[in-house]
Amino acid sequence: MHSLQFTADSSSNGMVERGFTVGEVPGVLWSPASATERAPLVLMGHGGGAHKKHPAMAGRAQRLVTGCGFHVAVIDAPGHGDRPRTAQDEREIAELRKAQAAGEPEGPIVVRYNARLAELALPEWRATLDALQELPEIGADGPVGYFGIGLGTAIGLPLVVVEPRITAAVFGMHWPDALFEQAKRITIPIEFAMQWDNERIPREASLALFDAFASKEKTLHANAGTHFDLPRFEADSAVRFLARHLGGAVNSPS
Amino acid sequence: MHSLQFTADSSSNGMVERGFTVGEVPGVLWSPASATERAPLVLMGHGGGAHKKHPAMAGRAQRLVTGCGFHVAVIDAPGHGDRPRTAQDEREIAELRKAQAAGEPEGPIVVRYNARLAELALPEWRATLDALQELPEIGADGPVGYFGIGLGTAIGLPLVVVEPRITAAVFGMHWPDALFEQAKRITIPIEFAMQWDNERIPREASLALFDAFASKEKTLHANAGTHFDLPRFEADSAVRFLARHLGGAVNSPS
Numbered sequence: 278m279h280s281l282q283f284t285a286d287s288s289s290n291g292m293v294e295r296g297f298t299v300g301e302v303p304g305v306l307w308s309p310a311s312a313t314e315r316a317p318l319v320l321m322g323h324g325g326g327a328h329k330k331h332p333a334m335a336g337r338a339q340r341l342v343t344g345c346g347f348h349v350a351v352i353d354a355p356g357h358g359d360r361p362r363t364a365q366d367e368r369e370i371a372e373l374r375k376a377q378a379a380g381e382p383e384g385p386i387v388v389r390y391n392a393r394l395a396e397l398a399l400p401e402w403r404a405t406l407d408a409l410q411e412l413p414e415i416g417a418d419g420p421v422g423y424f425g426i427g428l429g430t431a432i433g434l435p436l437v438v439v440e441p442r443i444t445a446a447v448f449g450m451h452w453p454d455a456l457f458e459q460a461k462r463i464t465i466p467i468e469f470a471m472q473w474d475n476e477r478i479p480r481e482a483s484l485a486l487f488d489a490f491a492s493k494e495k496t497l498h499a500n501a502g503t504h505f506d507l508p509r510f511e512a513d514s515a516v517r518f519l520a521r522h523l524g525g526a527v528n529s530p531s
Numbered sequence: 532m533h534s535l536q537f538t539a540d541s542s543s544n545g546m547v548e549r550g551f552t553v554g555e556v557p558g559v560l561w562s563p564a565s566a567t568e569r570a571p572l573v574l575m576g577h578g579g580g581a582h583k584k585h586p587a588m589a590g591r592a593q594r595l596v597t598g599c600g601f602h603v604a605v606i607d608a609p610g611h612g613d614r615p616r617t618a619q620d621e622r623e624i625a626e627l628r629k630a631q632a633a634g635e636p637e638g639p640i641v642v643r644y645n646a647r648l649a650e651l652a653l654p655e656w657r658a659t660l661d662a663l664q665e666l667p668e669i670g671a672d673g674p675v676g677y678f679g680i681g682l683g684t685a686i687g688l689p690l691v692v693v694e695p696r697i698t699a700a701v702f703g704m705h706w707p708d709a710l711f712e713q714a715k716r717i718t719i720p721i722e723f724a725m726q727w728d729n730e731r732i733p734r735e736a737s738l739a740l741f742d743a744f745a746s747k748e749k750t751l752h753a754n755a756g757t758h759f760d761l762p763r764f765e766a767d768s769a770v771r772f773l774a775r776h777l778g779g780a781v782n783s784p785s
Contacts, residue, residue: 473742473751484738488727492755496762497727499741499751508750510775514768521764 281408291343299405303359304352305329307338308414312346315416317523318409320402320443321351322425322433325391328358333512337424340516345525348415352405354428355397365393383477384452391431392455398432403440410442420523424515426450426470426507438462445522447515449498450507452478453486460489467495468518470511477504535662545597553659557613558606559583561592562668569670571777572602572663574656574697576679576687579645582612587766591678594770599779602669606659608682609651619647637731638706645685646709652686657694664696674777678769680704680724680761692716699776701769703752704761706732707740714743721749722772724765731758 279300286295288310295306309316319341323331329351338349353359356366369390376383410417423446425433430451437443438459446463449470453460467490471483487497496518500508520527533554540549542564549560563570573595577585583605592603607613610620623644630637664671677700679687684705691697692713700717703724707714721744725737741751750772754762774781 473749487753494762495727495755497751497753499753501747501749508748510771513771517764517767 279404279408281405281411290339292339299352299401299408301360302352302401302405303329304350304405305334306409307335307342307349309342309346309348312414315414315419316346316348317420317422317525318348318350318415319422319424319519319523320406320433320436321349322423322429323351323354323357324426325387325428326357327428329353330358337512337516340512340527341424341519344516344527345520345523347519347523347525348409350405350409352398352401354432355394355401384454388452388454391428391451394428395432395435395455399436399439402432402436406440406442420444422446422519422523424519431456434463435459437465445519447518449483450475450478450504451486453482453489456486457489460486461491464491464493466518466522467492468498468515469495470498470500470507470515472504472507473499473501474506475504533658533662535659535665544593546593553606553655553662555614556606556655556659557583558604558659559588560663561589561596561603563596563600563602566600566668569668569673570600570602571674571676571773571779572604572669573676573678573773573777574660574687575603575605576677576683577605577608577611578680579641579682580611581682583607584612591766591770594766594781595678595773598770598781599774599777601773601777601779602663604659604663606652606655608686609648609655623647638708642706642708645682645705648682649686649689649709653690653693656686656690660694660696674698676700676773676777678773685710688717689713691719699773701772703737704729704732704758705740707736707743710740711743714740715745718745718747720772720776721746722752722769723749724752724754724761724769726758726761727753727755728760729758 282298284296291310293308293310297304297306321334323334334351341347341349356362373383373386376386409415421442423433423443427450430448434456437446445466447468469487517527536552538550545564547562547564551558551560575588577588588605595601595603610616627637627640630640663669675696677687677697681704684702688702688710691700699720701722723741771781
Protein backbone atom coordinates (compact mmCIF):
# COMPACT_ATOMS: atom_id res chain seq x y z
CA MET A 278 0.00 0.00 0.00
CA HIS A 279 1.24 3.45 -0.98
CA SER A 280 1.18 6.21 1.60
CA LEU A 281 0.37 9.79 0.83
CA GLN A 282 3.23 12.25 0.24
CA PHE A 283 2.48 15.96 0.38
CA THR A 284 4.30 17.92 -2.33
CA ALA A 285 3.35 21.57 -1.92
CA ASP A 286 0.86 23.72 -0.13
CA SER A 287 -0.72 27.14 -0.32
CA SER A 288 -3.67 28.87 1.20
CA SER A 289 -6.26 31.39 0.03
CA ASN A 290 -9.87 32.38 0.68
CA GLY A 291 -10.15 30.22 3.80
CA MET A 292 -8.98 27.10 1.94
CA VAL A 293 -5.68 25.22 2.27
CA GLU A 294 -4.51 23.53 -0.95
CA ARG A 295 -2.06 20.64 -0.65
CA GLY A 296 -0.62 18.79 -3.60
CA PHE A 297 0.08 15.11 -2.95
CA THR A 298 1.06 11.87 -4.59
CA VAL A 299 -0.06 8.33 -3.83
CA GLY A 300 2.41 6.16 -5.68
CA GLU A 301 2.63 7.58 -9.19
CA VAL A 302 -0.70 9.38 -9.00
CA PRO A 303 -0.75 13.14 -8.37
CA GLY A 304 -3.62 14.70 -6.50
CA VAL A 305 -4.77 17.78 -4.65
CA LEU A 306 -6.44 18.02 -1.25
CA TRP A 307 -8.39 21.16 -0.37
CA SER A 308 -9.23 21.64 3.33
CA PRO A 309 -10.73 24.30 5.60
CA ALA A 310 -8.05 26.73 6.85
CA SER A 311 -9.52 26.73 10.33
CA ALA A 312 -10.48 23.07 10.76
CA THR A 313 -10.10 21.64 14.23
CA GLU A 314 -12.13 18.44 14.06
CA ARG A 315 -12.50 15.60 11.61
CA ALA A 316 -14.67 16.49 8.66
CA PRO A 317 -16.34 14.63 5.79
CA LEU A 318 -14.40 13.99 2.57
CA VAL A 319 -15.63 14.53 -0.99
CA LEU A 320 -13.77 12.82 -3.84
CA MET A 321 -14.16 14.74 -7.09
CA GLY A 322 -13.57 13.43 -10.59
CA HIS A 323 -12.59 15.94 -13.28
CA GLY A 324 -14.01 16.01 -16.81
CA GLY A 325 -12.45 14.55 -19.97
CA GLY A 326 -9.44 16.53 -21.14
CA ALA A 327 -9.31 18.47 -17.87
CA HIS A 328 -7.22 17.91 -14.73
CA LYS A 329 -7.26 17.96 -10.94
CA LYS A 330 -6.90 21.73 -10.59
CA HIS A 331 -9.22 22.76 -13.44
CA PRO A 332 -11.17 25.91 -12.46
CA ALA A 333 -14.38 23.86 -12.23
CA MET A 334 -12.68 21.64 -9.62
CA ALA A 335 -11.30 24.58 -7.62
CA GLY A 336 -14.66 26.37 -7.75
CA ARG A 337 -16.61 23.33 -6.52
CA ALA A 338 -13.96 22.71 -3.85
CA GLN A 339 -14.30 26.29 -2.60
CA ARG A 340 -18.04 25.79 -2.11
CA LEU A 341 -17.55 22.47 -0.30
CA VAL A 342 -14.61 23.56 1.84
CA THR A 343 -15.63 27.04 2.94
CA GLY A 344 -19.38 26.44 2.59
CA CYS A 345 -19.57 23.08 4.38
CA GLY A 346 -16.24 22.60 6.15
CA PHE A 347 -15.49 19.46 4.08
CA HIS A 348 -12.21 18.13 2.67
CA VAL A 349 -12.09 17.71 -1.12
CA ALA A 350 -9.65 15.51 -3.03
CA VAL A 351 -9.11 15.23 -6.81
CA ILE A 352 -6.58 13.04 -8.61
CA ASP A 353 -5.51 13.29 -12.23
CA ALA A 354 -7.15 10.60 -14.34
CA PRO A 355 -4.78 8.37 -16.33
CA GLY A 356 -3.33 10.34 -19.26
CA HIS A 357 -4.62 13.63 -17.82
CA GLY A 358 -3.05 16.64 -16.05
CA ASP A 359 0.47 15.91 -14.80
CA ARG A 360 0.36 12.27 -15.91
CA PRO A 361 2.02 10.95 -19.07
CA ARG A 362 -0.04 9.97 -22.08
CA THR A 363 0.50 6.48 -23.42
CA ALA A 364 0.58 5.65 -27.12
CA GLN A 365 -2.96 4.31 -26.67
CA ASP A 366 -4.10 7.62 -25.13
CA GLU A 367 -2.67 9.45 -28.14
CA ARG A 368 -4.41 7.10 -30.59
CA GLU A 369 -7.79 7.48 -28.89
CA ILE A 370 -7.50 11.26 -28.69
CA ALA A 371 -6.52 11.47 -32.36
CA GLU A 372 -9.55 9.36 -33.28
CA LEU A 373 -11.79 11.56 -31.18
CA ARG A 374 -10.50 14.77 -32.80
CA LYS A 375 -10.96 13.18 -36.22
CA ALA A 376 -14.56 12.22 -35.47
CA GLN A 377 -15.29 15.69 -34.09
CA ALA A 378 -13.74 17.40 -37.12
CA ALA A 379 -15.76 15.18 -39.46
CA GLY A 380 -18.97 15.77 -37.53
CA GLU A 381 -19.21 12.06 -36.77
CA PRO A 382 -20.59 10.66 -33.53
CA GLU A 383 -17.97 10.80 -30.78
CA GLY A 384 -20.01 8.67 -28.35
CA PRO A 385 -18.54 5.27 -29.34
CA ILE A 386 -14.95 6.53 -28.98
CA VAL A 387 -15.55 8.35 -25.68
CA VAL A 388 -17.43 5.38 -24.22
CA ARG A 389 -14.61 2.96 -25.07
CA TYR A 390 -11.79 5.30 -24.01
CA ASN A 391 -13.40 6.35 -20.73
CA ALA A 392 -14.21 2.75 -19.83
CA ARG A 393 -10.53 1.91 -20.14
CA LEU A 394 -9.56 4.96 -18.04
CA ALA A 395 -12.05 3.88 -15.38
CA GLU A 396 -10.51 0.42 -15.22
CA LEU A 397 -7.10 1.98 -14.55
CA ALA A 398 -8.41 4.66 -12.19
CA LEU A 399 -10.41 2.44 -9.85
CA PRO A 400 -7.45 0.94 -7.93
CA GLU A 401 -5.83 4.39 -7.92
CA TRP A 402 -8.84 5.97 -6.30
CA ARG A 403 -9.13 3.17 -3.73
CA ALA A 404 -5.44 3.52 -2.77
CA THR A 405 -5.89 7.30 -2.57
CA LEU A 406 -8.91 6.92 -0.30
CA ASP A 407 -6.97 4.48 1.92
CA ALA A 408 -4.14 7.02 2.21
CA LEU A 409 -6.44 10.01 2.78
CA GLN A 410 -8.22 8.20 5.59
CA GLU A 411 -4.88 7.85 7.41
CA LEU A 412 -4.82 11.63 7.84
CA PRO A 413 -6.04 12.57 11.33
CA GLU A 414 -8.27 15.36 9.98
CA ILE A 415 -10.17 12.84 7.81
CA GLY A 416 -10.01 9.52 9.64
CA ALA A 417 -11.03 5.99 8.70
CA ASP A 418 -14.72 6.11 9.52
CA GLY A 419 -15.91 9.54 8.42
CA PRO A 420 -18.48 10.19 5.68
CA VAL A 421 -17.23 10.07 2.08
CA GLY A 422 -19.05 11.45 -0.98
CA TYR A 423 -18.26 11.55 -4.70
CA PHE A 424 -18.93 14.32 -7.25
CA GLY A 425 -17.99 13.93 -10.92
CA ILE A 426 -19.59 14.84 -14.26
CA GLY A 427 -18.60 13.49 -17.69
CA LEU A 428 -15.38 11.47 -17.33
CA GLY A 429 -15.89 12.00 -13.60
CA THR A 430 -19.04 9.87 -13.94
CA ALA A 431 -17.40 7.26 -16.20
CA ILE A 432 -14.86 6.68 -13.41
CA GLY A 433 -16.97 7.47 -10.34
CA LEU A 434 -19.94 5.27 -11.16
CA PRO A 435 -18.00 1.98 -11.23
CA LEU A 436 -15.98 3.25 -8.26
CA VAL A 437 -19.15 3.58 -6.18
CA VAL A 438 -20.11 0.00 -7.11
CA VAL A 439 -16.92 -1.43 -5.57
CA GLU A 440 -16.34 1.14 -2.82
CA PRO A 441 -18.76 0.89 0.12
CA ARG A 442 -17.11 3.83 1.89
CA ILE A 443 -18.79 6.23 -0.55
CA THR A 444 -22.33 6.91 0.69
CA ALA A 445 -23.66 9.64 -1.64
CA ALA A 446 -22.74 10.67 -5.18
CA VAL A 447 -23.39 13.31 -7.84
CA PHE A 448 -23.13 12.10 -11.44
CA GLY A 449 -24.22 13.19 -14.90
CA MET A 450 -23.46 14.03 -18.51
CA HIS A 451 -22.14 10.73 -19.81
CA TRP A 452 -23.20 8.15 -22.38
CA PRO A 453 -24.80 5.26 -20.51
CA ASP A 454 -23.56 2.36 -22.68
CA ALA A 455 -20.81 1.05 -20.39
CA LEU A 456 -22.57 2.12 -17.19
CA PHE A 457 -26.08 0.60 -17.25
CA GLU A 458 -25.28 -2.67 -15.57
CA GLN A 459 -23.23 -0.98 -12.88
CA ALA A 460 -25.89 1.66 -12.20
CA LYS A 461 -28.32 -1.17 -11.41
CA ARG A 462 -26.05 -2.20 -8.54
CA ILE A 463 -25.96 1.25 -6.93
CA THR A 464 -28.26 1.91 -4.00
CA ILE A 465 -26.78 5.02 -2.35
CA PRO A 466 -28.46 8.44 -2.78
CA ILE A 467 -27.71 9.92 -6.21
CA GLU A 468 -28.12 13.33 -7.81
CA PHE A 469 -27.88 13.08 -11.59
CA ALA A 470 -27.49 16.03 -13.98
CA MET A 471 -28.35 16.05 -17.68
CA GLN A 472 -28.88 18.64 -20.37
CA TRP A 473 -32.33 18.41 -21.96
CA ASP A 474 -31.13 19.49 -25.41
CA ASN A 475 -27.76 17.73 -25.35
CA GLU A 476 -26.51 17.42 -28.91
CA ARG A 477 -23.94 14.76 -27.96
CA ILE A 478 -25.70 12.46 -25.49
CA PRO A 479 -29.25 11.50 -26.55
CA ARG A 480 -31.97 12.56 -24.10
CA GLU A 481 -33.43 9.08 -23.91
CA ALA A 482 -30.01 7.63 -23.06
CA SER A 483 -29.61 9.95 -20.07
CA LEU A 484 -33.14 9.27 -18.84
CA ALA A 485 -32.50 5.53 -19.15
CA LEU A 486 -29.27 5.75 -17.15
CA PHE A 487 -31.01 7.69 -14.38
CA ASP A 488 -33.77 5.09 -14.41
CA ALA A 489 -31.24 2.28 -13.98
CA PHE A 490 -29.96 3.33 -10.54
CA ALA A 491 -31.39 1.09 -7.83
CA SER A 492 -31.17 3.91 -5.30
CA LYS A 493 -34.28 4.57 -3.22
CA GLU A 494 -33.32 8.25 -3.15
CA LYS A 495 -32.32 9.59 -6.52
CA THR A 496 -32.93 12.97 -8.11
CA LEU A 497 -32.67 13.92 -11.77
CA HIS A 498 -31.90 17.52 -12.68
CA ALA A 499 -32.50 18.25 -16.36
CA ASN A 500 -31.82 21.74 -17.64
CA ALA A 501 -32.73 23.27 -20.98
CA GLY A 502 -29.68 23.78 -23.15
CA THR A 503 -26.89 21.95 -24.93
CA HIS A 504 -23.98 19.91 -23.56
CA PHE A 505 -21.84 22.84 -22.46
CA ASP A 506 -24.72 24.92 -21.07
CA LEU A 507 -24.88 23.04 -17.75
CA PRO A 508 -25.86 25.89 -15.40
CA ARG A 509 -23.61 26.94 -12.56
CA PHE A 510 -26.43 26.63 -10.06
CA GLU A 511 -26.18 22.85 -10.48
CA ALA A 512 -22.84 22.98 -8.64
CA ASP A 513 -24.60 24.73 -5.74
CA SER A 514 -27.28 22.06 -5.83
CA ALA A 515 -24.66 19.29 -5.74
CA VAL A 516 -23.04 20.94 -2.72
CA ARG A 517 -26.36 21.03 -0.87
CA PHE A 518 -27.03 17.39 -1.79
CA LEU A 519 -23.63 16.35 -0.41
CA ALA A 520 -24.11 18.49 2.72
CA ARG A 521 -27.48 16.84 3.31
CA HIS A 522 -26.06 13.32 3.06
CA LEU A 523 -22.59 13.71 4.58
CA GLY A 524 -23.74 15.96 7.40
CA GLY A 525 -23.50 19.69 7.80
CA ALA A 526 -25.13 22.88 6.62
CA VAL A 527 -24.22 25.07 3.68
CA ASN A 528 -23.16 28.41 5.08
CA SER A 529 -22.80 30.51 1.97
CA PRO A 530 -25.95 32.13 0.60
CA SER A 531 -26.62 30.31 -2.65
CA MET B 532 -62.34 46.43 -9.77
CA HIS B 533 -62.47 45.01 -6.26
CA SER B 534 -60.13 46.40 -3.66
CA LEU B 535 -58.49 44.34 -0.98
CA GLN B 536 -60.06 44.17 2.48
CA PHE B 537 -57.97 42.87 5.35
CA THR B 538 -59.95 40.64 7.69
CA ALA B 539 -57.61 39.56 10.48
CA ASP B 540 -53.95 39.51 11.31
CA SER B 541 -51.48 37.73 13.52
CA SER B 542 -47.75 37.40 13.75
CA SER B 543 -45.29 34.63 14.60
CA ASN B 544 -41.74 33.53 13.77
CA GLY B 545 -40.87 36.79 12.05
CA MET B 546 -43.88 36.54 9.71
CA VAL B 547 -47.07 38.66 9.70
CA GLU B 548 -50.17 36.81 8.49
CA ARG B 549 -53.07 38.87 7.17
CA GLY B 550 -56.33 37.39 5.98
CA PHE B 551 -58.00 39.34 3.17
CA THR B 552 -60.80 39.25 0.65
CA VAL B 553 -60.92 40.56 -2.89
CA GLY B 554 -64.60 40.57 -3.78
CA GLU B 555 -65.89 37.12 -2.74
CA VAL B 556 -62.48 35.48 -2.76
CA PRO B 557 -60.69 34.89 0.56
CA GLY B 558 -56.91 34.93 0.70
CA VAL B 559 -53.95 35.20 3.02
CA LEU B 560 -50.94 37.47 2.73
CA TRP B 561 -47.74 36.55 4.58
CA SER B 562 -45.13 39.32 4.96
CA PRO B 563 -41.85 39.93 6.77
CA ALA B 564 -42.41 41.29 10.29
CA SER B 565 -39.61 43.79 9.91
CA ALA B 566 -40.04 44.91 6.29
CA THR B 567 -39.27 48.52 5.56
CA GLU B 568 -38.96 48.57 1.77
CA ARG B 569 -40.91 47.14 -1.12
CA ALA B 570 -40.27 43.45 -1.67
CA PRO B 571 -41.05 40.86 -4.35
CA LEU B 572 -44.35 38.98 -4.27
CA VAL B 573 -44.87 35.24 -4.72
CA LEU B 574 -48.35 33.97 -5.57
CA MET B 575 -48.83 30.38 -4.40
CA GLY B 576 -51.49 27.95 -5.56
CA HIS B 577 -52.60 25.23 -3.14
CA GLY B 578 -53.13 21.60 -4.10
CA GLY B 579 -56.42 19.85 -4.91
CA GLY B 580 -58.60 19.35 -1.81
CA ALA B 581 -56.40 21.71 0.22
CA HIS B 582 -56.77 25.41 1.02
CA LYS B 583 -54.91 28.71 1.38
CA LYS B 584 -53.59 28.02 4.90
CA HIS B 585 -52.70 24.33 4.42
CA PRO B 586 -49.48 23.49 6.31
CA ALA B 587 -47.62 23.09 2.99
CA MET B 588 -48.57 26.68 2.11
CA ALA B 589 -47.60 28.08 5.52
CA GLY B 590 -44.30 26.15 5.45
CA ARG B 591 -43.34 27.39 1.99
CA ALA B 592 -44.39 30.92 2.95
CA GLN B 593 -42.18 30.81 6.03
CA ARG B 594 -39.16 29.96 3.84
CA LEU B 595 -39.96 32.72 1.34
CA VAL B 596 -40.85 35.40 3.92
CA THR B 597 -38.17 34.91 6.56
CA GLY B 598 -35.59 33.37 4.21
CA CYS B 599 -35.90 35.87 1.34
CA GLY B 600 -37.89 38.82 2.68
CA PHE B 601 -40.66 38.25 0.11
CA HIS B 602 -44.44 38.65 0.41
CA VAL B 603 -46.50 35.52 -0.26
CA ALA B 604 -50.19 35.44 -1.18
CA VAL B 605 -52.52 32.44 -1.51
CA ILE B 606 -56.22 32.48 -2.37
CA ASP B 607 -58.70 29.65 -1.94
CA ALA B 608 -59.44 27.99 -5.28
CA PRO B 609 -63.14 27.82 -6.26
CA GLY B 610 -64.92 25.22 -4.11
CA HIS B 611 -61.94 25.00 -1.74
CA GLY B 612 -61.17 26.25 1.77
CA ASP B 613 -63.65 28.87 2.96
CA ARG B 614 -65.49 28.98 -0.36
CA PRO B 615 -68.82 27.24 -1.00
CA ARG B 616 -69.01 24.12 -3.14
CA THR B 617 -71.42 24.22 -6.03
CA ALA B 618 -73.56 21.27 -7.08
CA GLN B 619 -71.07 20.72 -9.91
CA ASP B 620 -68.17 20.62 -7.42
CA GLU B 621 -70.02 17.99 -5.43
CA ARG B 622 -70.71 15.88 -8.52
CA GLU B 623 -67.08 15.98 -9.67
CA ILE B 624 -65.75 15.12 -6.21
CA ALA B 625 -68.21 12.24 -5.89
CA GLU B 626 -67.07 10.90 -9.28
CA LEU B 627 -63.44 11.21 -8.24
CA ARG B 628 -64.02 9.31 -4.98
CA LYS B 629 -65.89 6.63 -6.88
CA ALA B 630 -63.06 6.19 -9.40
CA GLN B 631 -60.46 6.08 -6.60
CA ALA B 632 -62.49 3.49 -4.65
CA ALA B 633 -62.86 1.35 -7.77
CA GLY B 634 -59.17 1.66 -8.62
CA GLU B 635 -60.08 3.34 -11.90
CA PRO B 636 -57.96 6.10 -13.47
CA GLU B 637 -58.67 9.44 -11.85
CA GLY B 638 -56.74 11.44 -14.47
CA PRO B 639 -59.67 12.18 -16.80
CA ILE B 640 -61.82 13.45 -13.92
CA VAL B 641 -59.08 15.57 -12.35
CA VAL B 642 -58.05 17.03 -15.71
CA ARG B 643 -61.61 18.09 -16.52
CA TYR B 644 -62.44 19.36 -13.02
CA ASN B 645 -59.20 21.30 -12.59
CA ALA B 646 -59.50 22.89 -16.04
CA ARG B 647 -62.88 24.26 -15.02
CA LEU B 648 -61.48 25.54 -11.70
CA ALA B 649 -58.65 27.24 -13.60
CA GLU B 650 -61.13 29.02 -15.85
CA LEU B 651 -62.91 30.42 -12.80
CA ALA B 652 -59.73 31.18 -10.87
CA LEU B 653 -57.86 33.16 -13.56
CA PRO B 654 -59.86 36.40 -13.25
CA GLU B 655 -59.84 35.99 -9.46
CA TRP B 656 -56.05 35.78 -9.40
CA ARG B 657 -55.67 38.76 -11.74
CA ALA B 658 -58.00 40.90 -9.58
CA THR B 659 -56.09 39.76 -6.48
CA LEU B 660 -52.77 40.71 -8.06
CA ASP B 661 -54.20 44.13 -9.04
CA ALA B 662 -55.30 44.68 -5.46
CA LEU B 663 -52.06 43.41 -3.88
CA GLN B 664 -50.02 45.73 -6.07
CA GLU B 665 -51.92 48.69 -4.62
CA LEU B 666 -50.34 47.96 -1.23
CA PRO B 667 -47.33 50.25 -0.69
CA GLU B 668 -45.14 47.37 0.56
CA ILE B 669 -45.65 45.51 -2.76
CA GLY B 670 -46.17 48.19 -5.41
CA ALA B 671 -47.19 48.06 -9.05
CA ASP B 672 -43.83 47.33 -10.66
CA GLY B 673 -42.10 44.87 -8.33
CA PRO B 674 -41.11 41.30 -9.28
CA VAL B 675 -43.85 38.65 -9.10
CA GLY B 676 -43.36 34.87 -9.05
CA TYR B 677 -45.70 31.87 -8.92
CA PHE B 678 -45.34 28.58 -7.05
CA GLY B 679 -47.97 25.85 -7.29
CA ILE B 680 -47.95 22.05 -7.56
CA GLY B 681 -50.89 19.82 -8.59
CA LEU B 682 -54.05 21.97 -8.77
CA GLY B 683 -51.64 24.89 -8.21
CA THR B 684 -50.14 24.03 -11.60
CA ALA B 685 -53.51 23.48 -13.30
CA ILE B 686 -54.43 27.05 -12.32
CA GLY B 687 -50.98 28.69 -12.38
CA LEU B 688 -49.85 27.51 -15.79
CA PRO B 689 -52.71 29.18 -17.74
CA LEU B 690 -52.40 32.16 -15.37
CA VAL B 691 -48.78 32.65 -16.44
CA VAL B 692 -49.85 32.57 -20.09
CA VAL B 693 -52.19 35.54 -19.66
CA GLU B 694 -50.33 37.41 -16.89
CA PRO B 695 -47.12 39.14 -18.00
CA ARG B 696 -46.45 40.44 -14.50
CA ILE B 697 -45.35 36.92 -13.42
CA THR B 698 -41.70 36.47 -14.43
CA ALA B 699 -40.71 33.09 -12.90
CA ALA B 700 -42.74 30.03 -11.88
CA VAL B 701 -42.47 26.67 -10.14
CA PHE B 702 -44.87 23.99 -11.38
CA GLY B 703 -45.24 20.22 -11.28
CA MET B 704 -47.24 17.11 -10.53
CA HIS B 705 -50.17 17.46 -12.90
CA TRP B 706 -51.55 15.59 -15.91
CA PRO B 707 -50.52 17.49 -19.02
CA ASP B 708 -53.65 16.95 -21.14
CA ALA B 709 -55.25 20.39 -20.74
CA LEU B 710 -51.90 22.20 -20.35
CA PHE B 711 -49.73 21.24 -23.38
CA GLU B 712 -50.81 24.02 -25.70
CA GLN B 713 -50.51 26.64 -22.99
CA ALA B 714 -47.05 25.43 -21.90
CA LYS B 715 -45.85 26.04 -25.47
CA ARG B 716 -46.68 29.73 -25.01
CA ILE B 717 -44.65 30.11 -21.80
CA THR B 718 -41.17 31.61 -22.07
CA ILE B 719 -40.36 32.67 -18.48
CA PRO B 720 -37.91 30.62 -16.35
CA ILE B 721 -39.58 27.47 -15.02
CA GLU B 722 -38.70 24.88 -12.39
CA PHE B 723 -40.82 21.75 -12.85
CA ALA B 724 -41.12 18.92 -10.30
CA MET B 725 -42.22 15.35 -11.05
CA GLN B 726 -42.11 12.01 -9.27
CA TRP B 727 -40.23 9.38 -11.28
CA ASP B 728 -42.41 6.50 -10.08
CA ASN B 729 -45.70 8.38 -10.01
CA GLU B 730 -48.51 5.82 -9.99
CA ARG B 731 -51.11 8.43 -10.99
CA ILE B 732 -49.42 10.61 -13.61
CA PRO B 733 -47.49 8.63 -16.26
CA ARG B 734 -43.76 9.40 -16.43
CA GLU B 735 -43.85 10.09 -20.16
CA ALA B 736 -46.70 12.55 -19.68
CA SER B 737 -44.70 14.61 -17.18
CA LEU B 738 -41.57 14.56 -19.36
CA ALA B 739 -43.65 15.67 -22.34
CA LEU B 740 -45.18 18.57 -20.42
CA PHE B 741 -41.73 19.74 -19.30
CA ASP B 742 -40.56 19.45 -22.90
CA ALA B 743 -43.45 21.64 -24.09
CA PHE B 744 -42.41 24.80 -22.24
CA ALA B 745 -40.83 27.31 -24.65
CA SER B 746 -38.69 28.75 -21.83
CA LYS B 747 -35.00 29.17 -22.56
CA GLU B 748 -34.31 28.50 -18.88
CA LYS B 749 -36.22 25.53 -17.55
CA THR B 750 -35.19 22.89 -15.04
CA LEU B 751 -36.79 19.49 -14.43
CA HIS B 752 -36.46 17.92 -10.99
CA ALA B 753 -37.47 14.26 -10.99
CA ASN B 754 -37.28 12.33 -7.73
CA ALA B 755 -37.58 8.61 -7.14
CA GLY B 756 -40.83 7.71 -5.43
CA THR B 757 -44.59 7.78 -5.86
CA HIS B 758 -47.00 10.71 -6.12
CA PHE B 759 -47.04 11.58 -2.43
CA ASP B 760 -43.30 11.09 -1.87
CA LEU B 761 -42.30 14.52 -3.28
CA PRO B 762 -39.31 15.32 -1.06
CA ARG B 763 -39.33 18.35 1.21
CA PHE B 764 -36.04 19.56 -0.19
CA GLU B 765 -37.88 20.43 -3.40
CA ALA B 766 -39.59 23.26 -1.50
CA ASP B 767 -36.13 24.60 -0.57
CA SER B 768 -35.08 24.30 -4.18
CA ALA B 769 -38.17 26.21 -5.34
CA VAL B 770 -37.37 28.98 -2.86
CA ARG B 771 -33.82 29.28 -4.20
CA PHE B 772 -35.13 29.33 -7.77
CA LEU B 773 -37.56 32.16 -6.93
CA ALA B 774 -34.88 34.08 -5.00
CA ARG B 775 -32.55 33.78 -8.01
CA HIS B 776 -35.14 35.18 -10.41
CA LEU B 777 -37.03 37.71 -8.27
CA GLY B 778 -33.91 39.06 -6.60
CA GLY B 779 -32.50 38.39 -3.19
CA ALA B 780 -30.53 35.77 -1.29
CA VAL B 781 -31.80 32.87 0.80
CA ASN B 782 -30.69 33.51 4.34
CA SER B 783 -31.65 30.29 6.06
CA PRO B 784 -29.19 27.38 5.83
CA SER B 785 -30.95 24.87 3.63
